Amino acid sequence: MNEVQTMPQGLSAAWDTVTSALVSPLPTNALPDEVLCDALALLGGHGLGQYVEGWLLETLQVRLTTSVAPEFWTGLKQPEGESQERDRANALLKAFRNLLQQLEPFLGGLERLGSWQDESRGGLCGPGARGLTERAFSVVRAILLFSPPPVLQERVLEFYSRTFSVHMSQAGEAVEAEEGSAEHDVGSLCPGCAALVHLCWCQEALEQLQELSHILSRLQLLERVSSEAVTSILHQLIEQRMEQRCRGEYESSFLTDFNDWLGQVLGWLSRVFASKVEEVGNDATTTDVKTGQPTNALLQRWHCHMHQFFCRIYVNMRIEELFSIIRDFPESIPAIEDLKFCLERTNQRQQLLASLKSAFETRLLHPGVHTSDIITVYISAIKALRELDPSMVILQVACQPIRKYLRTREDTVRQIVGSLTGDAEGCSDLANELSRADPVTLETQDSEDEGSDPEDWTPDPTDALTDKTGSKRRSSDIISLLVSIYGSKEIFINEYKTVLADRLLHQLNYNTVREIRNVELLKLRFGESHMHYCEVMLKDVADSRRINTNIRDEESRLPVEEQSTLLLSAMIISSEFWPQLKEEKLELPAVASKAMEDYTHRFEKLKAMRTLRWKPHLGSVTLDVELEDRTIANLTVSPIHAAIILHFQDKGTWTLEELSGVLGVPQEMVRRKLALWQQQGVLREEAGGRYTVQETSSCRERADRSVMLIDSDEEGDSNTATQSEQREEKLQLFWAYIQAMLTNLESMTLERIHSMLRMFVAAGPGVTEMDVNELQAFLQKKVRAHQLIVSTGVYRLPKTTQ
């Protein structure tokens, strides 16, 4: 009983001893170890040991909520009215210093208790030092940072930004000195702390940083407090730097540059996380400057994070600019390579595709852009995107809209063919591409067997179009890509035939070196058989030259008086092999038609059973016009111009009707052609639609006579029938079918006619390409010509006189 009464007394003394030992700011000097031991043993003996731990944490919590935390926050907010950054930094540090000071006794106590527990002194047991401090720190975090006012982040952010710029200015000093940056000379502001040089607190800031880092890591608050600030600083800085350095700059690579810079940034990070890094070595030296690879796990993590972030920002920026990058290709190769590197590390292909597609659509594919420009951009895109993505998927997907759009432009084929043969101005890409060694033949490209090693097979990226063609069809060859816009090479070959015919008929000088070269190159691409017609055309030119010299020789052997006054040479073509030529009527003056007759006779003698059919409106004539006071020499004009002026030689004044009658050409045409001679000042229009020769020139503008002036519509003139004319003729072919059908079936709808035509005439060339709209337009024309009647969507033939 006695014992029972005395117990509480001894116990409470022991409790006091232990608790005061735990929370006393000073180490245990106050009490000798044995006393403590005894007290502990006593408490333990009464089963109270476990409560010591609970009490300690409880006390910590109470202290935190009642005094420590409020004090911390007020301390942080203290220099409220002041705007001095330096003061705010001081306050921040002071607040944390206080915090540490307040908590230090508890931390000490916890450690002591933990170590007792570890040693099981006095029968104590528990989670041990590690577990205890763990628990205590979560209490601290919970109470202090459960909902921290934004001021903490603001202050931390501000402080870190400052130390960052201080660090960077110091780290970058060597570089800046080389660059001879002007900021140093101005001298008024320190580049690090942006204060006047004599007030510079760079060093102080760095020391503060170090202390803060220590305090935070002591309280295990470092990552919690700093991560957010550090992340946002880094993001902001990377973005800012990218904006300054890279935007609009495609001609140099930024990867290494940025890697170096990230290395410097890591130096700062190692200061921020100094205490964690300590085990590895001293602050800034933890980064191996050469590789930029940090050796420490934490820094490694940050490095990865920054790198990833850099890639993402870079890709974002370049995606925005991709159109310009493509336009600037090949100067922009460095940018493409950087982008390729970064794109592999971020999952942004979809974004890139979408953005590029819409860029094409808004900037390129509208009526204001010339077809040749679209083709030029497309070619650049092919070149750039095949660098960017060797699997060609991006190319295929992103350029789909371009191809679709080009299909709707009428002059696409002509432009492509023109630039293939190097005729188009300013676009030699395709001509170069054509003459490249080792061309991809369009024939073999379709074949199933590609002959590549199955080991080299790589799967398509996931964003590939799942069409039947598969990856082997994704060619990167520019010419095959362009040619395949229409899905068939026949269109191109036909177009080339037309272009070639035009050139040959315009030049008329039998000089075909360039054309022969082009045809040979195209043969490599399109295959021998397709270019056969072109070869015959070129052979015709060579034959014509031979025949010409032959006939000339023969002529020159004739007596002088029998020789023709007109020096005629001819381009003799094999009509089956040339594109359809425009048929125009033109009655040539006697002198010319006589010469042609003679020429035909000689040809017939030369080539038995063959004759010539002249195309009087084609060709060219070189002539001099001698007037009373002047001579226009060496004018090259078309036959119709020559015919007109020859008529004026016989008679000084003609009316439009007279000329039209004698030439067999519509008046409108004659008027247009007369414009040339008016321009030359040879003819003058007078009242009543009369044209008269102007023998003496009026003193006003004398046209430069050596220059050939031609009215504007002349230049676009082509000798071959235009596509639409040829088309028209083909449709005309159907007219017979349609008439027959309507005679038998009386009335039919548009769709019916279309499907019937498809069924019956499918074997013929060109039918398959005819769509309903075209047919409708054609039928409408017939309706307007009263050859057809339409009512309620049904076509029928008009009741003719029977």
Place this chain on the structure above:
Amino acid sequence: MKVKIKQWNGVASWLWVANDENCGICRAPFNGCCPDCKVPGDDCPLVWGQCSHCFHMHCILKWLNSQQVQQQCPMCRQEWKFKEGDTS
């Protein structure tokens, strides 16, 4: 006014003086060439029979070679004889 023509470059197409458009054997135009040839004109000439029918030379020769018994014009079944002096 006097116009002096220095040079007149004309354009003409050549054609066979034949009584038909297409060869009766290969159905290709006379002004083109027979299926075995690439180049028309001198390289793929026409020949006339005494029956006044004409064909690509290559076509009729092939035809005649395939006729074992009697050599007839494929159009009129008369005995085929080349018309004198017309082939160049």
